[in-house]
Amino acid sequence: MLADPSPPAAAIDPEPPPLAPIPYVVRSVTTETPDTVTLTIRPSATRRIATPRPGQFNMLYAFGVGESAISVSRATPEGELVHTVRRVGKVTNALAALTPGDTVGVRGPYGRGWPIAEARGGDVVVIAGGLGLPPLRPAVYAILSQRESFGRVEVIYGARSPKDLVYYDEIQTWRRRTDVRFQTTVDAAGRDWYGDVGVVTTRLPDARFDPPKTTAFVCGPEIMMTLSAKALADRGVPRDRIWVSMERNMKCAIGLCGHCQFGPSFVCRDGPVLRFSALEPFLAVKEV
Amino acid sequence: MVGSGTGGPRTLPREEFPAFFEALRAEGYAIVGPTVRDGAIVYDRLEGVDDLPIGWTDRQEAGRYRLERRSDRALFGYSVGPFTWKKFLFPPRERLFTITRDGPSFSVAPEATDPTRLALLGMRACELAGLEVTDRVFQGGAVADPGYSARRSRILRVAVQCGQAGGTCFCVSMGTGPGVRDGADLVLTEILEPGPHRFLFEARTRAGAGVLARLNAPAAAVADERTAGEIVARTASSMGRSLDTAGVRDLLRETLQHPRWDDVARRCLSCTNCTMVCPTCFCSTQEEVPDLTGATVERWRRWDSCFNLAFTELHGTAVRKSGLSRYRQWLTHKLGTWHDQFGTSGCIGCGRCITWCPVGIDLTAEIAALRVAPASTSKEAPR
Numbered sequence: 001m002l003a004d005p006s007p008p009a010a011a012i013d014p015e016p017p018p019l020a021p022i023p024y025v026v027r028s029v030t031t032e033t034p035d036t037v038t039l040t041i042r043p044s045a046t047r048r049i050a051t052p053r054p055g056q057f058n059m060l061y062a063f064g065v066g067e068s069a070i071s072v073s074r075a076t077p078e079g080e081l082v083h084t085v086r087r088v089g090k091v092t093n094a095l096a097a098l099t100p101g102d103t104v105g106v107r108g109p110y111g112r113g114w115p116i117a118e119a120r121g122g123d124v125v126v127i128a129g130g131l132g133l134p135p136l137r138p139a140v141y142a143i144l145s146q147r148e149s150f151g152r153v154e155v156i157y158g159a160r161s162p163k164d165l166v167y168y169d170e171i172q173t174w175r176r177r178t179d180v181r182f183q184t185t186v187d188a189a190g191r192d193w194y195g196d197v198g199v200v201t202t203r204l205p206d207a208r209f210d211p212p213k214t215t216a217f218v219c220g221p222e223i224m225m226t227l228s229a230k231a232l233a234d235r236g237v238p239r240d241r242i243w244v245s246m247e248r249n250m251k252c253a254i255g256l257c258g259h260c261q262f263g264p265s266f267v268c269r270d271g272p273v274l275r276f277s278a279l280e281p282f283l284a285v286k287e288v
Numbered sequence: 289m290v291g292s293g294t295g296g297p298r299t300l301p302r303e304e305f306p307a308f309f310e311a312l313r314a315e316g317y318a319i320v321g322p323t324v325r326d327g328a329i330v331y332d333r334l335e336g337v338d339d340l341p342i343g344w345t346d347r348q349e350a351g352r353y354r355l356e357r358r359s360d361r362a363l364f365g366y367s368v369g370p371f372t373w374k375k376f377l378f379p380p381r382e383r384l385f386t387i388t389r390d391g392p393s394f395s396v397a398p399e400a401t402d403p404t405r406l407a408l409l410g411m412r413a414c415e416l417a418g419l420e421v422t423d424r425v426f427q428g429g430a431v432a433d434p435g436y437s438a439r440r441s442r443i444l445r446v447a448v449q450c451g452q453a454g455g456t457c458f459c460v461s462m463g464t465g466p467g468v469r470d471g472a473d474l475v476l477t478e479i480l481e482p483g484p485h486r487f488l489f490e491a492r493t494r495a496g497a498g499v500l501a502r503l504n505a506p507a508a509a510v511a512d513e514r515t516a517g518e519i520v521a522r523t524a525s526s527m528g529r530s531l532d533t534a535g536v537r538d539l540l541r542e543t544l545q546h547p548r549w550d551d552v553a554r555r556c557l558s559c560t561n562c563t564m565v566c567p568t569c570f571c572s573t574q575e576e577v578p579d580l581t582g583a584t585v586e587r588w589r590r591w592d593s594c595f596n597l598a599f600t601e602l603h604g605t606a607v608r609k610s611g612l613s614r615y616r617q618w619l620t621h622k623l624g625t626w627h628d629q630f631g632t633s634g635c636i637g638c639g640r641c642i643t644w645c646p647v648g649i650d651l652t653a654e655i656a657a658l659r660v661a662p663a664s665t666s667k668e669a670p671r
Binding site: 017020089256281287 | 394433544592600
């Protein structure tokens, strides 16, 4: 056998791999609904991710189990992050089982968030369904923090039932504000529910906004987003000013693994927040 | 652009081809190239010229691949086999890093890449185009893949122009071959006749010129250059397949509901073969592999396929459940949305997906069928 000719040069010292998680510590865990918890986490060492913008997401890592793409529902300049996680699979079950003091891995932030600057000068309609509220929450706060830059602000939040509403206490605070109109509705409720009943689109006729000058941010289950976007478009909101946040299987979150493709888009890199005008032809087809 | 130092084309007699292996080694390269194994021509480490598929050729049709003896002793007298060069840059399985428990926290140890410099001997023109495609995928975005980039920086691209077209080849349609235009360090043309068995060598880069300078090969006769041109022209005129690429990106965007997808879905087995043999398919998944103590976890990346049901799993169920949707994703991506994402087609016309499909699905035929407007069905007719 011929000797390998290449003088094995000094081992190449690699940079931190782009897919490597950074350790964070769980500070608190709040139970939102029977299957959903909110994790507040902080960097455990000097390394931390850049501050996410509203609508971006992180890959959260449960040691030895794996990663899941979770939207950011709050991010402080000090590096604290808030993520709301629903138990649906192996990884999210492990994440939801974390307790204060535990370590969780984080990498991110990824994707393009809500184009809040583009919405300035006009009315804003925010429609959230179920766990669509967490990624919209930082957008609502960003809008409220520069309230004078926007016209009317309407928020419609719907869930399957009253027990599926997340951020319940915060919703009560928002409802008391006079500079934002906040409607809550549930698909079905018992007699102890005094609010509206019906899917989110049933609240749209009550919302006050000037359609041609309105920007809409929509997040929730895909069918809910499609119907909401169509209802907004029917009211006259330009399709390229209706933004929806897509969800797909993600492994790498940096456009290299191919899993999250939706038509021409890599949801991780081009989205998750995308224009309805670009998505509509593909949303109309089953299993794209 | 190569400086004058690279000189013009040279001619090397077949008997002296071992000297080329020596020159590659002297320049610090290990050699990978075509060799016969398990009834196919695959790409693997070569120790010498005798490892090449001397006197072998391949006969390919949809769903069929057979090796046959040639009447001559050609070294590169075949088209392309089931392997691609991709595996040397983007391995089928790769450990990305190792995560170790560190008190209540954890630490991540990166993986060093193999420092071996590889000469990829026998790259076809279409495969060089495939390399350009994977370069865009892995290095063209905001985050370059570190493993791919490291390995990519250590290869020498030794191209061999095709002396014959395979039964499923359509590089002419895709504009990728059979003549080598760009992207090679060295370009070889095997001349079997007239005259003695010999090779025309052409250096296209400084690295290629470095190898060529080590060969005692005389300047090529003008006639040899002309013969090389004729060989390429003959190959170009004998393509086994053709694909009409005009407007194919728009076609695929507009035919997502075409009944042809039902038709192909009835034949497709979702076996993933087409994605495994494709030089440009890049999809991968990641796996957590803990040790027995649970203190250390290895993160592995391995090839995945859009034909796998778990590929689109979301909230415990697949987005693309039907075989129809998965074949449609593959083809619309490869020939359509790839343009939107990477500014190029994902198809280089090598024909592997046709040859290695167990039921012989032929994408050139599928595209042709999608161009035919569907007849309105009775279902849609007003009652």
